[in-house]
Amino acid sequence: MSAPVPVTTTVSAAARPRASAQTGPVSAPKWHRFALWSVLFLFALFFLTPMYVMLTTSLKDMAQIREGNLLSLPTSPNFDAWAKAWSSACTGIDCGGLRPFFMNSVLMVIPAVLVSSAIGAVNGYVLSKWRFRGSELMFALMLFGMFMPLQVVLLPMSQVLGWMGIASSIWGLVLVHILAGLPSTTLFFRNYYVGLPDELIKAAMLDGAGFWRIFWRIVVPLSTPIIVVTLIWQFTNIWNDFLFGVVFSGGASKPVTVGLNNLANTSSAVKEYNVDMAAAMIAALPTLFVYIVAGKYFVRGLTAGAVKG
Amino acid sequence: MGALSIRNVRKSFGAVDILKGIDIEVEAGEFLILVGPSGCGKSTLLSMIAGLDTPTTGSIHIADRDVTYALPKDRDIAMVFQSYALYPNMNVAQNISFGLEMRNVPRPKRDEAVTRVAKMLQIEHLLDRKPGQLSGGQRQRVAMGRALARNPVLFLFDEPLSNLDAKLRVEMRAEIKLLHLRTKTTTVYVTHDQVEAMTLGDRIAVMRDGVVQQLGTPDDIYSRPATRFVAEFIGSPAMNMVGSQRAAARLHAAGIELATTPEQQGALQAANSSEVTYGLRPESLVFSDAGLPGTLAMIEPTGPETYALVDTPVGKLTARVPGKVVHAVGERVHLRWSPSDAHLFDAKSDLRVA
Amino acid sequence: MNSPISTAARLSQWMPRLVLAPSFILAMFFIYGLIAWNGYLSLSASRLLPNYTFVGVEQYINLWESERWWVALKNLAIFGGLFLFFGMAIGLLLAILLDQKIRAEGVLRTVYLYPMALSFIVTGTAWKWILNPGLGIERVVQGLGFPDFTFDWLINPDRAIYTIVIAGVWQSAGFVMALFLAGLRGIDDSILKAAQIDGASLPRIYWRIIIPSLRPVFFSTLMVLSHLAIKSFDLVMALTAGGPGFATDLPATFMYTMAFSRGQIGLGAASATIMLATVAAIVVPYLYSELRSKR
Numbered sequence: 001m002s003a004p005v006p007v008t009t010t011v012s013a014a015a016r017p018r019a020s021a022q023t024g025p026v027s028a029p030k031w032h033r034f035a036l037w038s039v040l041f042l043f044a045l046f047f048l049t050p051m052y053v054m055l056t057t058s059l060k061d062m063a064q065i066r067e068g069n070l071l072s073l074p075t076s077p078n079f080d081a082w083a084k085a086w087s088s089a090c091t092g093i094d095c096g097g098l099r100p101f102f103m104n105s106v107l108m109v110i111p112a113v114l115v116s117s118a119i120g121a122v123n124g125y126v127l128s129k130w131r132f133r134g135s136e137l138m139f140a141l142m143l144f145g146m147f148m149p150l151q152v153v154l155l156p157m158s159q160v161l162g163w164m165g166i167a168s169s170i171w172g173l174v175l176v177h178i179l180a181g182l183p184s185t186t187l188f189f190r191n192y193y194v195g196l197p198d199e200l201i202k203a204a205m206l207d208g209a210g211f212w213r214i215f216w217r218i219v220v221p222l223s224t225p226i227i228v229v230t231l232i233w234q235f236t237n238i239w240n241d242f243l244f245g246v247v248f249s250g251g252a253s254k255p256v257t258v259g260l261n262n263l264a265n266t267s268s269a270v271k272e273y274n275v276d277m278a279a280a281m282i283a284a285l286p287t288l289f290v291y292i293v294a295g296k297y298f299v300r301g302l303t304a305g306a307v308k309g
Numbered sequence: 310m311g312a313l314s315i316r317n318v319r320k321s322f323g324a325v326d327i328l329k330g331i332d333i334e335v336e337a338g339e340f341l342i343l344v345g346p347s348g349c350g351k352s353t354l355l356s357m358i359a360g361l362d363t364p365t366t367g368s369i370h371i372a373d374r375d376v377t378y379a380l381p382k383d384r385d386i387a388m389v390f391q392s393y394a395l396y397p398n399m400n401v402a403q404n405i406s407f408g409l410e411m412r413n414v415p416r417p418k419r420d421e422a423v424t425r426v427a428k429m430l431q432i433e434h435l436l437d438r439k440p441g442q443l444s445g446g447q448r449q450r451v452a453m454g455r456a457l458a459r460n461p462v463l464f465l466f467d468e469p470l471s472n473l474d475a476k477l478r479v480e481m482r483a484e485i486k487l488l489h490l491r492t493k494t495t496t497v498y499v500t501h502d503q504v505e506a507m508t509l510g511d512r513i514a515v516m517r518d519g520v521v522q523q524l525g526t527p528d529d530i531y532s533r534p535a536t537r538f539v540a541e542f543i544g545s546p547a548m549n550m551v552g553s554q555r556a557a558a559r560l561h562a563a564g565i566e567l568a569t570t571p572e573q574q575g576a577l578q579a580a581n582s583s584e585v586t587y588g589l590r591p592e593s594l595v596f597s598d599a600g601l602p603g604t605l606a607m608i609e610p611t612g613p614e615t616y617a618l619v620d621t622p623v624g625k626l627t628a629r630v631p632g633k634v635v636h637a638v639g640e641r642v643h644l645r646w647s648p649s650d651a652h653l654f655d656a657k658s659d660l661r662v663a
Numbered sequence: 664m665n666s667p668i669s670t671a672a673r674l675s676q677w678m679p680r681l682v683l684a685p686s687f688i689l690a691m692f693f694i695y696g697l698i699a700w701n702g703y704l705s706l707s708a709s710r711l712l713p714n715y716t717f718v719g720v721e722q723y724i725n726l727w728e729s730e731r732w733w734v735a736l737k738n739l740a741i742f743g744g745l746f747l748f749f750g751m752a753i754g755l756l757l758a759i760l761l762d763q764k765i766r767a768e769g770v771l772r773t774v775y776l777y778p779m780a781l782s783f784i785v786t787g788t789a790w791k792w793i794l795n796p797g798l799g800i801e802r803v804v805q806g807l808g809f810p811d812f813t814f815d816w817l818i819n820p821d822r823a824i825y826t827i828v829i830a831g832v833w834q835s836a837g838f839v840m841a842l843f844l845a846g847l848r849g850i851d852d853s854i855l856k857a858a859q860i861d862g863a864s865l866p867r868i869y870w871r872i873i874i875p876s877l878r879p880v881f882f883s884t885l886m887v888l889s890h891l892a893i894k895s896f897d898l899v900m901a902l903t904a905g906g907p908g909f910a911t912d913l914p915a916t917f918m919y920t921m922a923f924s925r926g927q928i929g930l931g932a933a934s935a936t937i938m939l940a941t942v943a944a945i946v947v948p949y950l951y952s953e954l955r956s957k958r
Contacts (some may be wrong), residue, residue: 130679208382208411240782291780
């Protein structure tokens with residue numbers, strides 16, 4: 001692997017141009033700084049362009065799309081495509097727009113996020129402060145659930161949901177998401193609680209508090225950062241999921257990702273790209289909004305999950 | 310009957326023996342120190358007294374009750390931790406009353422206890438603050454307050470002064486001692502600092518590798534250390550140790566005879582040790598015109614006294630003299646001491662001979 | 664002289680176990696139980712519906728004889744390789760660049776990372792439009808003065824897989840960047856200062872000190888990206904639906920199609936088991952060494 005783009009500035013204050021005469025190869029701050037910024041800017045364009053295209057396309061009308069150019073601004077921007085995507089676009093047989101799917105997602109996400117996070121918190125508490133013989137092994141076994149390809153449980157899972165009678169309902173999806181989310185929520189909370197001083201728990205024990213009182217009175221009040229991270233992480237993953245949505249849902253319980261995919265892939269005669277893009281935006285807005293508002297915590301969630309610290 | 314009895318307590322983790330049989334009886338109102346280097350088992354022993362851990366064999370009794378397997382909250386004890394472990398989300402008043410709250414003590418009584426304790430420790434003005442807003446010394450006092458509020462039978466301290474800077478440490482040490490004089494609660498105090506041990510304790514248990522090497526008053530420990538380890542551990546600068554060989558009743562090192570008293574000679578004969586370690590505390594050595602010859606290698610003035618390192622035929626010896634040292638580095642000097650100040654240890658077993 | 668343990672003490676010993684037990688039991692059943700069940704399905708004669716007649720490795724033989732499966736595997740290798748390479752390279756590059764004390768770092772980080780907040784379906788749908796032969800990039804470049812430019816990768820059986828790479832890298836590079844940036848920031852400043860005093864130039868410092876100390880981050884990132892690659896289902900479904908034909912099939916889409924729309928449950932189960940074996944072969948040793956070193 002070749003060395004990265006030569007840049008001058010280092011960790012110390014090398015941005016100050018050196019006045020003295022140089023003997024060896026000179027790093028000219030200005031030129032390299034410019035190259036640095038250009039590269040960063042180009043990448044920013046790379047990442048932003050699809051969003052720009054999505055947004056502008058959704059505001060155009062089909063006439064302009066057919067004549068015009070991907071990158072051009074809408075000549076007469078309007079939200080017609082959005083309205084259509086929301087309430088009248090066709091997603092297979094039904095033509096009720098994304099709204100029912102969106103609602104399904106909302107109904108599914110809220111219980112799934114809350115329950116998986118709550119259980120994860122208690123599990124993390126046990127695994128960090130109340131370890132017992134075999135608890136680490138149990139944790140490892142549970143953790144594997146985060147890594148396995150979900151394909152391997154799809155078939156038997158649909159059988160189980162069928163037996164439970166919730167195969168085509170939102171509750172089936174909720175259950176699956178709770179189960180799938182437990183390993184990661186447990187991991188997040190456990191890693192965070194490991195950082196709480198053990199002496200805090202010991203002091204509480206000496207003060208006479210038991211397992212649950214220590215949890216409610218001392219541990220939970222100190223958990224705000226990780227609760228936020230976990231909620232955001234779970235919300236984003238569950239809202240964005242497609243695999244479970246398409247396998248475990250019935251006619252009336254499909255989430256918004258499935259609705260979007262159906263909408264964008266219907267083989268109807270006339271492709272309405274603006275409606276497709278509007279629908280994509282609608283599906284993306286909730287998680288995008290959460291990201292913009294609480295992005296810092298989102299990043300923490302990402303790095304906490306991957307770099308098992 | 311003692312307020313605390315530790316009887317033949319052993320603790321092992323798998324094949325490793327942390328505590329190898331501890332027997333200590335603590336009287337009511339006594340201030341017992343557990344001191345020793347890291348890894349000696351003192352914190353483990355404290356955890357067992359607290360109920361945060363259980364011994365592999367042996368038993369622990371508090372006020373004649375067998376509490377070996379009782380939960381911490383049922384032992385009527387309070388503990389001050391090294392990091393204070395104050396609850397960050399509660400203010401000082403809530404921290405202090407938490408233990409009482411857990412025992413379902415009614416509100417008015419709790420408030421009474423908080424006021425009493427706050428007055429005793431002079432932290433009344435801090436009651437509304439959170440631990441994060443307090444200084445190190447203030448946190449210490451709140452931690453003690455939390456322990457005091459419960460009026461327990463036994464206080465446990467786990468190296469509470471280690472996190473403080475040197476000056477604050479001296480101040481808080483005095484406060485702890487004064488507090489003990491007032492409340493007269495039985496206390497077990499763990500530290501690795503021998504100065505704390507000597508100044509605070511009624512009795513000191515010097516531990517090493519899971520065994521109590523000596524249990525006695527500070528004076529016992531200092532003037533009659535039972536083993537070489539105890540002699541070197543307590544006292545700073547450490548005791549000078551000279552290796553010597555015994556011939557009949559006399560000791561020789563590097564061809565020089567080391568003076569001994571008749572009592573010491575008697576003990577030497579009885580013990581029949583061939584190799585003897587001859588120990589001298591730095592303050593026993595004085596500069597004089599005659600005696601053990603040597604060269605002054607280094608001086609360290611501390612203000613009220615000076616430590617002098619002298620190169621002698623029997624080894625490098627540290628002397629501790631009040632005031633200043635009149636000789637210059639490099640000069641030839643002589644050291645003198647009284648033989649009754651010497652501590653003799655068998656070189657193989659490291660046990661005291663005389 | 665041992666007093667009996669009180670009920671309260673006994674309860675406090677068992678409470679943690681009681682609390683963890685439900686999750687553990689659920690995990691045991693829903694992970695390992697279902698894996699075993701799936702394994703059995705792969706050894707059964709199931710087609711449209713589960714049929715528990717044992718047929719040995721017949722499904723696996725069918726699997727390995729299926730041309731479509733081989734296409735899926737080949738695609739996984741191509742996609743996986745390119746996705747990993749470009750994802751890591753771009754992510755590392757961006758992390759190093761952002762580490763150079765840029766004023767707009769916060770903004771840029773937000774920009775690079777936001778795609779991770781989107782569903783793969785959204786990404787797939789958007790890129791499907793962007794790469795639209797005729798109305799997408801092709802037309803833009805033609806408009807810039809290259810009238811003969813064609814970009815029909817999306818519908819070209821030989822090229823379609825690369826479109827998935829593009830969309831996948833777009834979505835995930837920011838994540839890699841975030842990981843590497845965290846790793847870079849975790850490097851002790853004093854080590855770098857010592858190197859500078861020793862006279863090392865900046866590229867040298869990066870090459871000899873910083874990048875080697877990022878090894879753990881490399882591995883965990885590699886782990887996460889491989890995981891994403893093997894699981895890639897959503898993206899493919901949205902972008903190409905496995906097409907044209909099955910030219911962009913991946914094991915995940917193969918499994919789904921076989922199990923849920925082709926009435927070939929046994930075959931689907933077999934493919935899922937193979938996917939599991941591949942992932943386990945990478946992840947289990949990694950997890951083992953991680954948990955070991957964290958004693």
